[in-house]
Amino acid sequence: MGRKKVEIKRIEDKSSRQVTFSKRRKGLLKKAKELSILCDADVAVVVFSNRDRIYDFSSTNSLTEIVHRYHSHVEAEKESSAEVLDTEHSKYASFMTVGQLLQTVGRQLEEPAVDDLSVTDLVHLENQLPTALMQVRSSKTHLMIESIKSLREKEKLLSEENKHLENKIATTKNKREVKNEMALDFTNLAPASMNCQQQKTTLNFL
């Protein structure tokens, strides 16, 4: 994207790092803005320079809002069995005070159309049902959590594999370049046997 292709690794020269930072930061924020407008999506970008200056873009008024949404997602992913209840409570606590809760709630009780049963029977039922419900809920939550865990695990593995593959490619490229140069040098004097040897060395890195 410039006169020369640059490797993606930390720029050591301080001054050109600064220049690149400035240019690319500007570009990044511009693209974030475009994405949010073109696709009607909420986008937030935060950049800290090494010298701790901050630059940001947010398609909504406040980054905070987006952060909230982000947290909702993350929290949902984070829960692990024992903590579920705690997390749940606190999560919703931040969105609804108890007062609001009580006010906001709509009534949805229906007539219990079971007048044939004795009070004793009903009491018994009343006691049993919540337990059953809890078991069902517990199973459901458990399954979902397991699902999430396993997905995250997969994600991690895939990421690692990806990284490896990238390294492999990088290595191959480098070796290849070296090899090409060597091959050029050698084909003039000795024939292909050298080529093979070189090849062999290279191969170990595949």
Next chain:
Amino acid sequence: MGRKKVEIKRIEDKSSRQVTFSKRRKGLLKKAKELSILCDADVAVVVFSNRDRIYDFSSTNSLTEIVHRYHSHVEAEKESSAEVLDTEHSKYASFMTVGQLLQTVGRQLEEPAVDDLSVTDLVHLENQLPTALMQVRSSKTHLMIESIKSLREKEKLLSEENKHLENKIATTKNKREVKNEMALDFTNLAPASMNCQQQKTTLNFL
């Protein structure tokens, strides 16, 4: 940046908006990554699609960390406005333990002086709470489902990237083999070709 210049305004056609979203989102995240590496800066990007799927990049482990730094800055710059207080409140609310929550509830209940409540009032409360609970559960389930969706999406993307990388490597290998063959032809006249042949066979298993 394509066949035609596009105006930066909401893309009305749903399908091409989706396509553009996918392309540009990928681009944005890539650039964010490059910026963070090249310039050794902390960068975070969060993108929400219309349909509330989340995509993010963060140069540090957690977006949360960056958000914290962001908050420090913002608070330092803007004097403590009312908004900040709200932010703070909700931030900490999300970390409230169940114990704290119960205390809060207690306080709220003290106002109407619980002892003075009539049976009717209590029945009303009793009826409302389950509904509130249901809402909470519903939200929870929704979030978890979204979470799973989003993870599946990520998994898919990673898999695709992986596939690409593998193809790349395969291609590289092919080129290499072609080279080997050429080398073989070349050495038909000279010795040391066995070496090469062996090497070639080995190659396929790498």
Next chain:
DNA sequence: TTAACTATATATAAAGT
């Protein structure tokens, strides 16, 4: 749909001032 494929627009690295 989703995936490749160009032709073109953009971003930007290095050079110039």
Next chain:
DNA sequence: TACTTTATATATAGTTA
């Protein structure tokens, strides 16, 4: 030190399979 210019690398819009 920071603009401006240019050559080149990248991103991507529209197209096609």
